[in-house]
Amino acid sequence: MKMHFCIPVSQQRPDTLGGRYVLYSVYLDGFLFCRVRYSQLHRWNEQLRRVFGNCLPPFPPKYYLAMTTSMADERRDQLEQYLQNVPMDPNVLRSDVFVDFLKLLQLDTFNITTKKSFLDIFLPDGRSIKVEILTSDTAERILEVVSHRIGLCQELLGYFSLFLIQLHKEDKLSVLKKMADFELPYVSLQSSEVENCKVGLRKWYMDPSLDARLMDCRVAGELIYLQAIQDIEKEWAKPTPAQREKLEVLQKEDNQTKFLVLSREVHHYGYMQLDPCICDYPEPGCEAVVSVGNDQISCCITLPDNKTQDVVFQMNKVKCWQVTFLGTVLDMDGPLRTLNQNLELRFKYSEDSRCQWVVFYTKQAFLLSNCLKKMITEKMVKLAAENPEMQIEVPEQGKSKRSHIQQNQQKDYFSFLPRKSKISIKVAEDDCVFGTIKEEDL
The missing domain is CATH 3.10.20.90 (Phosphatidylinositol 3-kinase Catalytic Subunit; Chain A, domain 1)
Structure with missing residues (x-):
């Protein structure tokens, strides 16, 4: 499954030759991960292709003329998709050329030396x-x-x-x-x-x-x-x-x-509990405490009349989900800090022959998404154990116990949708948010 990489913003910077370049802010799971230039990612892609061949996702092409705003937006979206898709191959994810490059970016972005x-x-x-x-x-x-x-x-x-x-x-x-x-x-x-x-x-x-x-x-x-x-x-x-x-x-x-x-007999034992959030089920504006585990999304919902309702969504009825960025306030002139974290996770739920989207507005949307991915992975592993003819990758379960994956067994349940919207430009303070703004990328 895809990783939660996002490039919410970018910023033009002057180079030593009097020109300008674009610096992309890359976020992972809602936190600033690194800042990187297109040329750095391009060289990295060439290194990866020398090792792994053409199994990698397509990389955005070079432009030899000045880009329009729409071209710049398209490039940023393409780079974002590339970063999300490259780690889907476990061999790439665990390779030195992948890890060493990202390590260097993290250190350089925050001016931290190895010591x-x-x-x-x-x-x-x-x-x-x-x-x-x-x-x-x-x-x-x-x-x-x-x-x-x-x-x-x-x-x-x-x-x-x-x-x-x-x-x-x-x-x-x-x-x-x-x-x-x-x-x-x-x-x-x-x-x-x-x-x-x-x-x-x-x-x-x-x-x-x-x-x-x-x-x-x-x-x-x-x-x-x-x-x-x-x-x-x-x-x-x-x-x-x-x-x-x-x-x-x-x-x-x-x-x-x-x-x-x-x-193990205790209610919600082994679940991950999120901070209180807002949901639109069974009606908009409800407060909810969400606990995730044991193939369930369990919610204690406070209705507008202050009555509470316990609702359980079974994972085998969740068809897909997506994390969407709703907007933020960004500082374009400063260090690109972000102020607010406005995220939603919505999932498509099928029950009694009908489907509906259930939405949670939570700063922990990416953590919730990781928990959902983990539950699906564990379910796939359990099915593979019951049916030895299935060959399914066991991610994050230790390097000594890997099995090969058949690509046609994989299903991408998750997507990240940076919502295109106008965003206020103000002084900002926090580093924990995703956003989408337009930029000129030459």
Whole structure:
């Protein structure tokens, strides 16, 4: 499936020869990832083609005359599609020529040199592990360092990931994004302007039954045990009074195995909960708390009359979804910071022989999209296990356990639609938004 790359804005800059060039701001999962010139991407594409041949998506052609505004818009859209489609080939995604180029871009964009440093990795119980890293270490590399430090079995790395998390008052937290394997956590943390932003280690699977695969590893079992406690304390998982009483006894006894077995019976155990947002179901303007997991999108909806309604959307009835940018306020003269994050995720839901679009207006639209993709991936893997004739790629599940993919088995459920609209130009502050503006690209 496509990655959440977007090029919301670009800016003309003077070059050393008196001419001008266009600098594209590339965002990943709603956060500024890097800034890059067309010429840099063009050289990168040539390097990739020398390694992988013509299996790559088409790259926007060079223009030898000045471009019109419409041509500039078309080029930006084409570059965006290229960045979204290139990582769909897992061989490209894991290659040195892919990763090294993006690493260099991230470092150069934020003027960070490669050097030794320390990074705090937060665990679900609030403790942190300080690890020595290079500022150019990827999330994949740092996860390996952390796993070695705590004794996590290497073959289980694919069940965990690094996340950007935000700590709030009253001991609440928000998961902002899952870090891509090629992302540089040190750079992302330094460049993020989100208050109280941390790098956290969390499990990364949406099917609670997968807990059983981790229980033979003491460290893996302890990690999911700590996260289960955290999710219950933060009311992401919602035990009944009787379940809570039993769980408290098991926690005092430190009986992790029985605690996790009972936890799997708890409502919303293993789900990812988003911050409160707005939805248009069952009517526009409803407030909603969305929890995603176990092949479901579960919503606690507050209606305009303040009555609440629990609604569950089954993933096998979700036909597709898209993330759309609704507009923002941008600073064209400054460092291209963005002020507001106005995103929607809408999915097409089929039930009782009729289809409808359900819309969530949430800053965590890309995190929600990643969770939906993960649930579909896990479902495909489960189907492949039940039907050995199917060959399906197992993404993010560890390099030692890959199987080949048949392209005709893949379905692209996701799309990103940057909405074309006029956008106000004002001084901006934040770096966590997607946008679409017009630019002159010579």
